Amino acid sequence: MKSKLNKELVIRLLKYRRILTQLKSLGFEKVFSNNLGDAIGVAPALVRKDFSLLVLGGNKRGGYNIDYLSEQLNRILGKSREQKIIIVGMGKIGSAVAQYKGFHQGDFEVAAGFDISPESLLHKIEVPVLPMSQLKDFIQTQQIEVAILAVPEDVATDCHRQLKDAGIRGILNFTPIELKTTENCIIHNINIGVEIENLFFQVVKSSLPFDVEAALPDLSDEDALADAET
Amino acid sequence: MKSKLNKELVIRLLKYRRILTQLKSLGFEKVFSNNLGDAIGVAPALVRKDFSLLVLGGNKRGGYNIDYLSEQLNRILGKSREQKIIIVGMGKIGSAVAQYKGFHQGDFEVAAGFDISPESLLHKIEVPVLPMSQLKDFIQTQQIEVAILAVPEDVATDCHRQLKDAGIRGILNFTPIELKTTENCIIHNINIGVEIENLFFQVVKSSLPFDVEAALPDLSDEDALADAET
DNA sequence: CATTTGTTGTTCTGTTTTTCACAAAAACAT
């Protein structure tokens, strides 16, 4: 069974929705595939194909209706509003995310943060911070499904287990430990260290006057072979 | 010209390197493809394929030599040591990243943070925080190539322009504004809001007793067609 | 009313990336 809503597509749809919300608030009523493409950094043809796949039609010369598109994307993606999440580990990253303003028009509410020593966190945080001992109970009574994991590396696997035991269905993992999706719990890893290293590599590679890959094994044999055949 | 070192491959290589460093510090000398695959969450065959592509050989029954692999990965990826980065926007996210401990054995040094009002930042931060007015000069005299952008949404594009004007070659962008890579400046976007929305979608989708995609346009026509042809 | 213009919808094709499957080689055991 091939899945129609592949991973990249879903991300694009979420981005379209955000852009549409912005455009709407600016008073626009319609939008063209190249506007959306520019906004999220993909080719206009891909935008049209995405909507075509979902049978979201536009008008042959008038582009797409923003209200219609928004509604339909909400139908497909779920309104994802009033969803509650918790944050485990209220260190720097955890509390930063707790106060993150970039959520799509307040879709999510951080129901609580958890930490080994909640008392020590005196910097004003708008969400209640509870001790880890209350984690499982809170998750189950509040029916929390999604958690953000932002604890130190050495307790990551232990916290992961606790979250799974408590019945969490999805974890956004900011620790450098690569957790793995299981049947009952979907993991998305964000490894900031790797992201920075990766960016550095790309920059250095693009800055060099020669091709980095020239240092890699020779592919010119293939060409030689091809030449020999002619 | 097809590039051998594609984006996903580079990320895997960076992850291999991290795992190898850990294994080495634990006293291991060799490692098998399935160990590495487990550690970074990919199939063992892919690990072998990666190394095969780079002509990094293992031993038919003894796995791969950790020291050798580390050296070779360092050669290919660059040692990426003593590189300096700056952080623009020392709000919650910015200062969290400034103090991020997950960097690969201290590869990177945060040379400075920049903010509109550096004085107001009284929470103890180990790196110097300078006013935006000094941004361009600092970048040029210190020869900074990579920056992390963590400012509020409404000034993101302006800061982006300032960074490009100052000659920055790579930006890790934490704002919800999707910036685009240009000839001179590589952008990697990390949109935390979208990541959370995406995770929610996947969780809801997996939780439903029926197939979400059933609500989407019918593909059974294809089957009907195929049947009709037989 | 005819013509031009602009934009969508979709097919077809091409590329890149991953998985499968198994031969080959090395280590180990008997």
Add this chain to the structure above:
DNA sequence: ATGTTTTTGTGAAAAACAGAACAACAAATG
């Protein structure tokens, strides 16, 4: 020595993904 096990290395198949091209159509124009 001989056989058995384990793990690599890789060619071929499969899947995922994107891009180019262009027909179809609606709107605008004169």
